Amino acid sequence: MIDVGLFNYWAVIVLMMVGFYTLIARGNLVKKLIGLNVFQTSVIMMYVTMGKIEGGTAPILVESGEHVVYSNPIPHVLMLTAIVVGVATLALGLSLVVRINEAYGTIEEDAIMDEAL
Amino acid sequence: MTGFVDVALLILLAVTGVAIIRQRNLFAAVMLAGIYSLVSAGLFVVMDAVDVAFTEAAVGAGISTVLMLGTLALVGYKEHKPQHTPILPMFVVLVTGGILVYGTSEMPRYGEADNPVHLHVAPHYLEESEHEIHIPNVVTSVLASYRGYDTMGETAVIFAAMVGVLLLLSRGPLPLRVFHKGQWVTLPPGARHEDPPRAGVPEEGDGDG
Structure with missing residues (x-):
């Protein structure tokens, strides 16, 4: 029996694996960082x-006499932090890519390995 | 019940993700990554996380895309064909995904109000923050006041990343070194990578530095 209550988690896992696959199967360093970004967004989605x-x-409080249901603000706060830290690590990774390109003349993993051996 | 919009956006995200994997023009892949961020921002709005949504739209779709485009301007936008068969990565990904799906079987169901995550401090924030912090947006009061140390630590991380980026990029170009006839050779300034290293200076040591 398919449990619709878990559909979101499964979809998020599919997205996470798409990012993971890009990360480990592609040799281009910029492509790897894009995969890392996809992975990170899917973790945020899960929270x-x-x-x-x-x-x-x-979760923005409204003036009303009625009973209002708010979603949980704590995951939102944690994920705000995660997004900003993710961009900081992306900037660091990209500057490493620029540096590797200066040193080796390529950002393809195979070509770098051939040259470094 | 999971809503129709939610499912539609998740399918769009999956399609975009697969397109990113298959796309070998990096410029197009970066644009697709921007689309991915924007669609996920829409999904966050559907799931009531409006603050996360506009941060993702501004930072994920905006600043990340600009950073990647700046990198592509320096490193070129062609990706080579993959050299290896995708069988091993595919196997690893399927096994990991299978384990994660198995792990979700005990997760609390989507959207139920008595899930454990909603029972501990969240009710306090929702009920008391208006009297304690006097800000209607609960996310803001938690971010800036209740969990202000978190935010301060985040600032420290951003500072560290900025120092790293500046250290990496503020030096001039490194001298080019190529491996030629069994040893590392430093090319003279101005030489291009494709140039034969005949004018180079052989280095001491076995080239592991």
Whole structure:
């Protein structure tokens, strides 16, 4: 029996594996970093999925006499930090790629390995 | 029930991801990565994470794309054909994915209000932050006040990354070194990588430096 309550997690795992595959199967260093980014976004999606409450709304308090359901703000806060740190590591990785290109004249893993051996 | 918009966006994301893998023009791959970030920002809005959504749209789709385009301007945008068969990576990915799917079987179901993650500190933030912090946006009060040390640590990480980037890029170009006839040879300044290293200076040592 297919459990629809878990569909989001499975979709996120598919996206995560797409990123993982790009990371380990592609030899181009920029392509690897794109794969890392896809992987990271899917992890963020998984946390945000956990914070969602059915019928809830964004956790911004509203003035109303009625009972309002808010989604959980904590995963959102943690993932804000993760996005910004992800961009910082991406910038560092890309500057390493630029440096490798200066030293070896290529950013293809195979060509770098041939030259370094 | 998972909503229709949610499923549609997730399928779009999967299609974009596969397109990124198959695309060998890096410029197009970077553009697809930007689309991926934007669609995931839409998904975050559907899942009530509006703050995450606009950070992802600005930082993920904006700044990341600009950084990658700047890199491509320096390193070129052609990707070689993969040299190895994709069988081993595919096997590793399928096994890892299978284990993760098996691991989700005990996860709390999507969107239920009595999941463990909703029971501990979140109710306190939602009920008390208006009196304690006086800001209607709960994400802001948690980020800047309750978990302010987290944010300070994040700033330290960004600072460290910036120092690293500056250290890597602020030096001039490295002298080119090529492996020629059994030893490392440093090319004279101005030489290109394809030039034969006949004017080069042989280095001491066995070239592991």
